Amino acid sequence: MAEDEKAPAARQIITDYAQSHFRYFRTTEGTVYAQRNGHPVARPIRSQGTTGSHRQELMVGLYRDGHGVFNGTALKEALDLIEALALTEDVQPTHIRVAPGFDGATWLDLGRDDGRSVRIHPTGWDVRIPDPREVCWRRTQLTGELPLPAKDTNGKGIDLLLRLCNFANAESECLALAWLIGCLEPSVPVPAPFLTGPQGAGKSTGGRMLVRVIEGMTGDLRRAPRDEENLITAVAAGWVTALDNLSHLPPDLSDLMCCVVTGAESIKRALFTDGDVVRSRYRRPLLLTGIDVGVIRPDLAERLLPLRLERPRVRRTEAELWTEYAQILPVVLGSLLDLTVQVRATEADIPTDLRMADFAHLCAQLDTAVSLGALAAYRASLDDLNDDVIEGDLLAQTVLTHAAGLEPGAEVRMTSSQWLHCLTDLYSGQECRPLPKGWPTTGKVLSDRLKRLQPTLAARGVLVDWGRTKAARYIEMTRPAPVPAHQQTAL
Template identity: 85%
Template structure:
């Protein structure tokens, strides 16, 4: 094509694109295209297994009678549009859940018409959000949700509990609290770990919880082999569910901690020497398994154990999922009703728990319903502390030594001195061999004790460090009484 014919084609495409689409950039510099009046945005550079902007622009030009253009004209037009978009205001894009104006939040139903749920303390309704308030990003993991039912009178929560095999009322209220947390874009929620005997329906229960948020296409996955693949899966959806875990490597455990509370990852941009791109993420995470072995203390503070039991009556998969599909609009409607109810309730934020936002949500749920979610959450953390201690011989030895310290008293030594003291206590008079992984230097011991600090503090033993003129030291203090939250935890 001659040069004088290229310019008109490029101008036709550019004029059509600017008339029918809105272009903007996100904080990381990615340019998105959004059809006028529609909340779904597509990245300019995406090849689009769910439909790229280049494809929708070509289809629009053809259907509106503007013609079929070659790749060169399209590329030149899109390059110009992308450059112009870099001067526009920054606006974030969201997957599934997003903050809105006036304290509202939005839930993407994944529908082609863009209909979403607006949740506000005054109520919820289904509407198409203003594109300048909410921009949705869709991926292959974005499933479609049914339009939630109105005026359910809470029946959906009861229907869900009857379909799942939760062991007791405490587990049920923790599952409800987690689902409520999934609808709060600014609240980090602990990762529920569905556990129980073989045949308790852990995978099925996990799918049911996930599909309330992600639609019927939501499913469980095997844990990726490395952190990079895990991050890719997490970034493409809202709830990430990992099935049948039997072992957690330190790397996977650390990655899960980052997913729950949020982190930013910086990587080199492809085909460049110095450019980088940033990926920030914080997502709800769900795990299933019978036993994952030793749990690291930092992950234990971010877990929410949900115990299931074997059902007395078995049902076929077809019957179970047919009923679930039928009642899903009612379940979602009841969950939205409960979300509105708790957002209208004020509650104090517990200051002694790591996941303070989730603890406050539990307190709001208790104030609105009287379920006792906060008490159940504290008890679950106490059980997890027991699991950490039972799997860590060093923690057990520290607690044995702490029993020899007077309540309220403190004992101070160098890290090397503590290593000798605890090693002597463990080996005993019969000099039993040290277990694999036992600290070999004072520095290693100091690092291990720092990681165990929250677990030991929950058992009334405080570990502190400092420096004097003589050098660095570790100090062990035994509290006079258990921490206040451990008192009166019985249901």
């Protein structure tokens, strides 16, 4: 038989085999994935990745089932046809590590070759292979394997984990637990833990321990990327993104971290095209470590979760520490799943005064379930971060100094230029101190800075608002009158 007569037969064999052994679907971004029948892991059919491509598994399947070895042209033409046919199929998302399921459940990918995953529901959790139409896992080199979680731990794993971490107080411990529970919920943004403490407190080690509860023993910390594209690439390839040893947060990185925590979308031109684009949506748990990052911008401060560590009294070798951690990880994971089920089955009021309301609600549920004081600790941590923002911002300090001279209930309206002149004179004083670097130079710059500082100032009893009259726009500062004690009781 001539080569041109063999080619259609080869394409037909490959196409028939592929459609009988694999399920093909597309995502909202238009990427076509292949999912082996009965298996939850999906691979993009165009991938040439090191974690295994669909082309490779198709070639292996054809060979092992006795259909022979096919040349690259036949495979390419067959996959081109399969991809075109899949574009008419139903749309289904793919997920890394954590995914929503049916009936209010969520799933945790254990990263195993057999596809077994953990189904978490308010009624309990169990290990099973999910229905491929319910969950499609996407895996990368960052997807490590988790051990099978232990059953009936009676919370022992939580104590074992906290004993290895060097948390300085109970508040940091309960906030770390709340964050781990939040990492198992794909639809809820969680603030980024910032592990801080003196040199030698084990911040990097503690960060790895928290990350590896979710990502397995291959999970690790990495240095902060130099640009947005590299950070988005790292975020998209895994579930928890952990940045180690931060000493400075430039404005661009600070803004990008805010986007990672609460969710955003990146768009770039598709390769080898003139007008097509690739969309990347991301919202991931983020973890940071460092002694001090300097000045924290107010919008990032509302998305951080400071966890204090202290120097351990007894030092252990790395080999001894991680050997013990690997041994207790199944018990730790089982205890965390037990606690997660208990929290999700608990009802609690949603705090409406905090920006990260979902995480605040989780803390309230955790308090109702096991009475750890997580919500109070979360409020206290935000208060500490407000102090850090004010201590690092001379404009905020000057505004508070001005407000301290107002009568309770007083309202002051001025244009932005008038406010700039007023605050500049107040800062310079009679000594005519030179203005610091970064001090606002125009009314517009001042107005923008005040908008960033608005939540921080409100937490210290100074309300800033904007409005306009027929003549001009204005900025209004108010120092509210204190609420009488009998009204506070009524509230």
